[in-house]
Amino acid sequence: xxxxxxxxxxxxxxxxxxxxxxxxxxxxxxxxxxxxxxxxxxxxxxxxxxxxxxxxxxxxxxxxxxxxxxxxxxxxxxxxxxxxxxxxxxxxxxxxxxxxxxxxxxxxxxxxxxxxxxxxxxxxxxxxxxxxxxxxxxxxxxxxxxxxxxxxxxxxxxxxxxxxxxxxxxxxxxxxxxxxxxxxxxxxxxxxxxxxxxxxxxxxxxxxxxxxxxxxxxxxxxxxxxxxxxxxxxxxxxxxxxxxxxxxxxxxxxxxxxxxxxxxxxxx
Amino acid sequence: xxxxxxxxxxxxxxxxxxxxxxxxxxxxxxxxxxxxxxxxxxxxxxxxxxxxxxxxxxxxxxxxxxxxxxxxxxxxxxxxxxxxxxxxxxxxxxxxxxxxxxxxxxxxxxxxxxxxxxxxxxx
Numbered sequence: 001x002x003x004x005x006x007x008x009x010x011x012x013x014x015x016x017x018x019x020x021x022x023x024x025x026x027x028x029x030x031x032x033x034x035x036x037x038x039x040x041x042x043x044x045x046x047x048x049x050x051x052x053x054x055x056x057x058x059x060x061x062x063x064x065x066x067x068x069x070x071x072x073x074x075x076x077x078x079x080x081x082x083x084x085x086x087x088x089x090x091x092x093x094x095x096x097x098x099x100x101x102x103x104x105x106x107x108x109x110x111x112x113x114x115x116x117x118x119x120x121x122x123x124x125x126x127x128x129x130x131x132x133x134x135x136x137x138x139x140x141x142x143x144x145x146x147x148x149x150x151x152x153x154x155x156x157x158x159x160x161x162x163x164x165x166x167x168x169x170x171x172x173x174x175x176x177x178x179x180x181x182x183x184x185x186x187x188x189x190x191x192x193x194x195x196x197x198x199x200x201x202x203x204x205x206x207x208x209x210x211x212x213x214x215x216x217x218x219x220x221x222x223x224x225x226x227x228x229x230x231x232x233x234x235x236x237x238x239x240x241x242x243x244x245x246x247x248x249x250x251x252x253x254x255x256x257x258x259x260x261x262x263x264x265x266x267x268x
Numbered sequence: 269x270x271x272x273x274x275x276x277x278x279x280x281x282x283x284x285x286x287x288x289x290x291x292x293x294x295x296x297x298x299x300x301x302x303x304x305x306x307x308x309x310x311x312x313x314x315x316x317x318x319x320x321x322x323x324x325x326x327x328x329x330x331x332x333x334x335x336x337x338x339x340x341x342x343x344x345x346x347x348x349x350x351x352x353x354x355x356x357x358x359x360x361x362x363x364x365x366x367x368x369x370x371x372x373x374x375x376x377x378x379x380x381x382x383x384x385x386x387x388x389x390x391x
Contacts, residue, residue, distance in 0.1 A: 022362045032366055043373045050377070051384035064324065083321045087314065094310045097352045101303065252352045256345055262317075263341040267324055268334050 031246045035253045038215075042257050045211065046264050049204045059168045061197030063266045069135045082266045085128045086258065092121025093255040100248045103241025108230060111244060115227045118251065122220035129213045136205065139188025144195035147183045152193060166198070205265065212261055215254050222247050309351040316340050 014021040022029065053060050068076035095117040102110035145153040151166040162172040163179055171179070188195055189202040196202075226247050235241045320340050323333065350356040355363060 022359045024358060024362060029362070032362070036366055036369055039370075040373070043370075043376070047373075047376055047380045051380040051387070054381055054384035055387050079321045079324055083317065086317050090310065090313045090317070093348065093352055094306060097306050098303070101306065249353055252348055255352075256348045259341055259344045259348065263320070263337050267320055267337045 025242060027246055028242065028249070031249050035249060038253065039257075042208075042211070042260070045204075045208050046260060049208060050264065052200050052204070056198055056200065059164075059166065059198055061194075061201050066136065066196045066201075067132060067266065069132075071131065079266060081128070081132065082262060085125060085132075086262050088121055088125050088128065089255050089258050092118045092125070093252055095121060096248050096251045100241075100244050103235070103244040106236070106241065108233065108236055111235075111241060112227065112230045115223060115230060115244070119220055119223045119227060122216055122223065122251075126213060126216055126220065129209065129216075133206075133209075136202075137188050137190065139186075139195050141187075143185045143187040144193075145179060145183035146186050146193060147179060152195070152199075153179050153183065154195070154197065208261060208265070212254070212257055215257065219247075219251050219254050222250065305351060309347050312347055313344055316344050 020026075024032075064078040067082060068078055070077045070080050095114045099111050099114035099118060102114060142155055144155065145163070147153055153163040153165050153171075156162045156164055156170065159172075161176050161180075162170065163176045164170050186193060186195060189199075189205075191199070191203055191206065193199055194202040226243055229235065229243070230241075235243060320337060323336060328336070355366065
């Protein structure tokens, strides 16, 4: 161990010690295995979501009816906003991989530039997510009716005086009028009630996109720390930019998770 | 990007010793991912995403649509993991030790969906 250069050159057995048989530094390998475990966490969350959705398929709200807002645009556009968010995150993944590439070439200025753009992309994504949460929590003008027994009745779009109860049955006429008279109207979603449909939809939405958003937030913080180090020339003195590769792995993983969240929350 | 720095990466080809308490010898054999590959990957990801949003508006039956979405998502995941995270450039044992555990996730999906169809919860 005291003279690794000699040890590595005389070593004939790949797994005999003194060098990395996987041709990867311990830091990068740890990052990979951390990401595997993190992927398991996200998989479990999305599978739990899928299980409940499968179970409650007939009363589950359709995500493209829920997230229809777009900044500065009146009216409803389905999928446009999350599509844009996906584009932003893919874009920041590209700038990150360009930063890693510049790191291989030991080009400090180029690394700082691309990493800086990655940080900006991360902030834009976080802002977008905050905007979407705001609209989900805020709800629609119409709202839904909280009935005396604590369950929720939803208005059916386009059909006057007709309600869908939380167990899926549709009522109209005098019965619907009675519910409207005795219940209270509320707007938006929280952990208990959800005007768009089953409250579990809200719970999963807040938990999964919140957990992902927290990952993005941590990623931005880590990127800022690395960026400051790049500007100070820490990695030039160290002789390599492997730190960019490691934080890059994490950043791409966050992008990867969003690809799955996008599919299972918004598309399917 | 910068041609004049190419001799630097040549020197890295053979490997280096990590500058920490481990003093581990790391062979470096990353074939430089060219900027071209990066942008091609970007366009693939963008086009696939637009395709997903696009077909969401068509009248393809929901049951088929779901499988198309899942297939396209796996395509995107492949490009992110292999081109952006450079997993394709790692040694085979590392690739397998990262990918094989996900067999358990497939198993979990199967049992969770079965569970989801028989679960007794209040609506």
